[in-house]
Amino acid sequence: MSEMLVVGSIGIDTLHVHNKKHEGVLGGSATYGALAGSLFSKVQLVGVVGQDFPDEVVQKLRDRGVDVQGLEVTTGKTFHWEGRYADDFSSRETLATELNVLADFQPKVPEAYRKTQYVMLGNIMPHLQISVLDQMEGPSFVIADTMNFWIDSKREDLERLLERVHVLVINDEEARQLARVHNLVHAGRVLQKMGPSMVIVKKGEHGALLFDNEELFSAAALPLDHVADPTGAGDSFAGGMLGYLAQTGETNHDALRRAVIYGTVAASFCVEGVGIERLTDVSAKDIDDRFEQVRRLVHFS
Ligand code: AMP
Numbered sequence: 001m002s003e004m005l006v007v008g009s010i011g012i013d014t015l016h017v018h019n020k021k022h023e024g025v026l027g028g029s030a031t032y033g034a035l036a037g038s039l040f041s042k043v044q045l046v047g048v049v050g051q052d053f054p055d056e057v058v059q060k061l062r063d064r065g066v067d068v069q070g071l072e073v074t075t076g077k078t079f080h081w082e083g084r085y086a087d088d089f090s091s092r093e094t095l096a097t098e099l100n101v102l103a104d105f106q107p108k109v110p111e112a113y114r115k116t117q118y119v120m121l122g123n124i125m126p127h128l129q130i131s132v133l134d135q136m137e138g139p140s141f142v143i144a145d146t147m148n149f150w151i152d153s154k155r156e157d158l159e160r161l162l163e164r165v166h167v168l169v170i171n172d173e174e175a176r177q178l179a180r181v182h183n184l185v186h187a188g189r190v191l192q193k194m195g196p197s198m199v200i201v202k203k204g205e206h207g208a209l210l211f212d213n214e215e216l217f218s219a220a221a222l223p224l225d226h227v228a229d230p231t232g233a234g235d236s237f238a239g240g241m242l243g244y245l246a247q248t249g250e251t252n253h254d255a256l257r258r259a260v261i262y263g264t265v266a267a268s269f270c271v272e273g274v275g276i277e278r279l280t281d282v283s284a285k286d287i288d289d290r291f292e293q294v295r296r297l298v299h300f301s
Pocket of ligand 1: 027028029080081125230231232234236
């Protein structure tokens with residue numbers, strides 16, 4: 001089976017969704033990315049947690065086939081994020097970001113991971129994403145995610161990173177902010193000029209746009225009748241997408257389009273539960289059924 005490496009945040013979230021407060025929810029970009037990726041391929045995880053991080057959670061990751069050799073446990077508290085969603089999920093507000101052990105994190109890629117060809121640089125400080133790339137032996141496919149927090153505070157590092165990635169995955173608001181233009185098609189093209197030959201602009205419940213060199217592909221999101229919590233949708237999208245590419249070993253235009261749909265499918269399961277609860281009970285058949293559902297949704301003759 002193929003392998004992919006995931007680096008990013010691993011944290012404990014507090015989520016405010018529909019006037020309900022959920023505390024102590026496992027989260028972080030690497031957590032969602034790894035779990036979604038593990039639906040398709042073997043995942044190697046690089047990240048850091050504090051001594052307060054529950055052992056059962058590490059076991060849960062192992063149970064999903066995630067290799068945790070690159071997970072560092074250090075003195076201090078685990079990363080914590082708190083956010084509140086608008087009732088229609090059209091926006092979210094960050095109430096707290098406590099980096100804790102993430103602040104001094106220096107990722108060490110285990111020897112056994114260095115030749116891995118598929119790499120997901122989940123949302124984390126851009127200089128840490130760069131440091132992981134520096135330790136790899138020429139990966140063939142690198143996908144990176146980021147967010148407004150780092151665009152505001154670490155733009156220069158982010159620009160250096162973009163020169164070295166193949167795919168940037170970013171949401172619409174952040175694409176506009178990073179490209180400094182309002183029109184999304186224009187923003188996608190500006191971001192491509194900053195380095196990545198492929199850019200995926202996620203538009204939440206409105207799907208995603210893939211800019212692949214000169215080509216443009218529009219993927220619909222699955223209309224769901226129940227959304228419990230949108231946290232992690234973006235990371236699940238990236239993890240699912242890369243997991244599929246690693247599984248097939250192809251990165252041509254057609255494979256990328258299918259990968260975007262698999263990313264959409266992974267994200268659709270993620271949002272049906274609070275935190276990771278739904279992502280961890282998805283079967284291969286669930287994935288295939290939903291992939292077909294998307295196909296039917298957009299097919300016409
Ligand atoms: P998403 O909903 O895909 O943007 O990802 C949500 C996850 O990102 C949450 O579980 C948070 O723990 C994590 N997160 C939030 N802010 C940051 C940040 N500044 N750096 C890294 N991870 C973050």
